[in-house]
Amino acid sequence: MTTTPLVSIVCTSYNHGDYLADAIDSFLMQETTFDVEILIYDDASTDHSPHVIKQYENKYPSLINPIYQTHNQYSKGVRVELFNHNRAKGKYIAVCEGDDYWTDPYKLQKQVDYMEAHPSCSMTVHAADRVLSDKKKVLSTVRPAHGNAVFSMERVIEGDGDLIATNSMVYSKEKIAVLAPFYLNAVVGDYPLVILAALHGTVDYLDDNMSSYRVGVKGSWTERELATSTKRINHYHHMEEMFDEINEYTHFMYNDALTKAKNRYQFLRLLDQGKFKEIKQGDHRKIYLELSMKKRIVLEMKRYFPTITNTLRKVKWKMIR
Incomplete structure (x- = not known):
């Protein structure tokens, strides 16, 4: 019997072959009381990314569902995040790029428990480390508040893209079912997504460091x-x-x-x-x-x-x- 996942983990990758294993392993280590699906979109990488993804797909065929592009869609102006967003079956969508990774095995459980208990919440985020791409050396920490907090729309807008680590986002697909034109037309994806979430509910920060995102990635x-x-x-x-x-x-x-x-x-x-x-x-x-x-x-x-x-x-x- 096939069950519907509560959470869809969405991962977009382009030439992240050296880092993808860290990302996927951090998805697989999640301890949850609910089902998840892992949706990986590769935008015609020219490195060994497809090979890495295929290895995991073969090992976890019922869990990992990839898309392998043969022609790069981003260069054609396509909003590549939509490939995973549109096919996600989960009530909630958790975001992590192919060169980033999660560090807490209970990350998803904590965020979903919170959102289930706070139905007005459209997105949860948390603290994260900025790490050097190849050495994982911590350069700084994204921690926009000391203690849990609910961000106002003004805080989200004025915080720019630096307020929130992209790989900390878990959002309600039901609340953000319709992607506004300003999101679809934007040259960035994470910043307008948080603004869109704030328009349809609350953006809640959990003061718990549960992921790392790399800086200095070649070809980023x-x-x-x-x-x-x-x-x-x-x-x-x-x-x-x-x-x-x-x-x-x-x-x-x-x-x-x-x-x-x-x-x-x-x-x-x-x-x-x-x-x-x-x-x-x-x-x-x-x-x-x-x-x-x-x-x-x-x-x-x-x-x-x-x-x-x-x-x-x-x-x-x-x-x-």
């Missing part, structure tokens, strides 16, 4: 999409458009928070364009003054000594690695 989205000044400027423009779209979608109910978020990306765009005078004027001046003295010194060094600043940044990253 950050490396591909934000590697050059031109790409970053283009990205900032798209984010500004996203905030305008959310503002219209919500009938300007959160205009102040969205305007502040948009101004922040305008600030970053001006900075990348080398318009240092403009970042100290108008609405951007407040953002500049809110920066720490250390960051302001770095900005001034970038303005007057751009070559030295760029060299120091590269040396710092090499030392971390």
Whole structure:
């Protein structure tokens, strides 16, 4: 007799062959009183990712259900997260990219128990470590609150994508059954997803560190999409458009928070364009003054000594690695 899973674990992968085993093993180690399914989407990886996934699929055929693309869909502008979202059978969807992993075997049980006890909750998130890609060295921790908390819409918007670790998300598919246009049109997936969750319920934070996500992964989205000044400027423009779209979608109910978020990306765009005078004027001046003295010194060094600043940044990253 086939049972319907309560939770669908969704994993999107592209050239994560060196990391996928950690991700899948962390799914398999989950101790739950309910059934789960593991949906893995590989977007035509050119490394050994399909081979790794196939090994696990052969070992756990009733649990792991992959999709192997032969042509990369992301490069065609397709929202690849939808492949797993649309086929998920679970009441809840747990997110983890192929280069990240969970660290607590009771993560899913804790989050689902909480959501079952709090029916107004549309998404739960938790603390997570940022780790160096190859060594798993902890660089910092994402812990937006000390103690459990319910994030307001304003906190979600102003927190940007740094507020919440993507691989900490478990959300209600029923509450987020219809994916809004601003989500489908966005150039990022996690940030607008949290905003969408906040529109349809509460986003609740559990103050428990239960996952790790890697930084410095070769070929990652950050490396591909934000590697050059031109790409970053283009990205900032798209984010500004996203905030305008959310503002219209919500009938300007959160205009102040969205305007502040948009101004922040305008600030970053001006900075990348080398318009240092403009970042100290108008609405951007407040953002500049809110920066720490250390960051302001770095900005001034970038303005007057751009070559030295760029060299120091590269040396710092090499030392971390």
